[in-house]
Amino acid sequence: EDQVTQSPEALRLQEGESSSLNCSYTVSGLRGLFWYRQDPGKGPEFLFTLYSAGEEKEKERLKATLTKKESFLHITAPKPEDSATYLCAVLNYGGSQGNLIFGKGTKLSVKP
Amino acid sequence: GAGVSQTPSNKVTEKGKYVELRCDPISGHTALYWYRQSLGQGPEFLIYFQGTGAADDSGLPNDRFFAVRPEGSVSTLKIQRTERGDSAVYLCASSLMAGVDEQFFGPGTRLTVL
Numbered sequence: 001e002d003q004v005t006q007s008p009e010a011l012r013l014q015e016g017e018s019s020s021l022n023c024s025y026t027v028s029g030l031r032g033l034f035w036y037r038q039d040p041g042k043g044p045e046f047l048f049t050l051y052s053a054g055e056e057k058e059k060e061r062l063k064a065t066l067t068k069k070e071s072f073l074h075i076t077a078p079k080p081e082d083s084a085t086y087l088c089a090v091l092n093y094g095g096s097q098g099n100l101i102f103g104k105g106t107k108l109s110v111k112p
Numbered sequence: 113g114a115g116v117s118q119t120p121s122n123k124v125t126e127k128g129k130y131v132e133l134r135c136d137p138i139s140g141h142t143a144l145y146w147y148r149q150s151l152g153q154g155p156e157f158l159i160y161f162q163g164t165g166a167a168d169d170s171g172l173p174n175d176r177f178f179a180v181r182p183e184g185s186v187s188t189l190k191i192q193r194t195e196r197g198d199s200a201v202y203l204c205a206s207s208l209m210a211g212v213d214e215q216f217f218g219p220g221t222r223l224t225v226l
Binding site: 004031034036041042044045046049089091097099100101102104105 | 116143145147152153154155156157160162167168170171203205210211214215216217218219220
């Protein structure tokens with residue numbers, strides 16, 4: 001069964017304290033892995049797509065990496081405005097072309 | 113440009129009533145998706161359209177749920193005989209094509225069934 005597990009469930013950081021969020025996945029064949037940011041009361045906001053192991057993408061203080069079993073979202077010198085829930089999702093070859101499978105998310109809090 | 117819009121933003125209804133939730137995708141996006149998100153959970157897939165047809169409705173929980181996209185743009189999610197367990201945030205997303213491109217989400221409709 002296709003599955004996405006994110007850890008930790010919640011993470012508290014001080015401003016400037018770098019860390020990483022983990023997304024482990026089990027799918028029959030990975031078409032793509034997606035990272036989203038979700039603020040309270042809002043819809044998910046697209047951040048990155050990764051397609052193959054070894055791929056990396058960066059945007060401001062965020063960097064996403066991908067291996068054959070997991071993805072990491074690295075946050076360098078975070079600021080309070082980075083506080084949000086970060087969602088990981090996968091799209092697989094074996095299933096529907098539209099069926100994103102999401103993890104439960106990691107809730108990040110960055111204190112000034 | 114304009115993103116995905118959803119109306120209403122909040123809907124409160126009584127058990128047993130019928131509700132319609134509307135989604136207006138990004139202009140030019142041919143694929144449209146519906147998800148449902150409960151508190152503390154990630155979005156859960158319901159159905160997606162490529163053009164006017166429902167390409168995959170395997171996530172619809174039962175036959176009380178139905179969705180249409182008659183002209184290949186705006187979509188309506190319809191829920192009959194609502195139950196308290198239907199309470200959740202209903203999210204709509206769109207993409208240029210299914211299976212290739214990233215999905216862009218709307219703000220969601222929060223449905224509360226009393």
